[in-house]
Amino acid sequence: xxxxxxxxxxxxxxxxxxxxxxxxxxxxxxxxxxxxxxxxxxxxxxxxxxxxxxxxxxxxxxxxxxxxxxxxxxxxxxxxxxxxxxxxxxxxxxxxxxxxxxxxxxxxxxxxxxxxxxxxxxxxxxxxxxxx
Ligand code: FES
Numbered sequence: 001x002x003x004x005x006x007x008x009x010x011x012x013x014x015x016x017x018x019x020x021x022x023x024x025x026x027x028x029x030x031x032x033x034x035x036x037x038x039x040x041x042x043x044x045x046x047x048x049x050x051x052x053x054x055x056x057x058x059x060x061x062x063x064x065x066x067x068x069x070x071x072x073x074x075x076x077x078x079x080x081x082x083x084x085x086x087x088x089x090x091x092x093x094x095x096x097x098x099x100x101x102x103x104x105x106x107x108x109x110x111x112x113x114x115x116x117x118x119x120x121x122x123x124x125x126x127x128x129x130x131x132x
Pocket of ligand 1: 033036037038065066067068069107109110113
């Protein structure tokens with residue numbers, strides 16, 4: 001079993017990008033994994049561009065969990081920032097793993113958690129829109 005983290009994982013682990021909270025977010029989503037107990041929360045700020053597309057202008061995360069959970073959350077925020085909501089929803093766990101240069105097999109579920117947190121935050125944004 002390969003237990004090595006790639007350089008990219010270690011980079012995000014040492015200095016995570018977009019870690020923290022957004023005050024009054026337009027969307028937020030929290031997910032957890034019952035088996036390992038890790039918890040992740042994503043916050044979104046959404047603006048509309050001149051074409052009327054909804055853009056993720058800011059994204060932050062809070063993760064209580066393993067190193068890979070922090071690295072996957074961090075790299076995901078860099079992939080999603082500046083993207084339209086539609087584009088962000090297309091980001092998959094494989095995109096996250098690829099952006100990190102790979103993940104040990106036993107840590108693949110950490111990338112799934114990050115992916116689910118983003119999707120939940122977008123769902124939350126969409127559901128609050130419907131209420132107005
Ligand atoms: S060990 Fe569960 S998210 Fe990393």
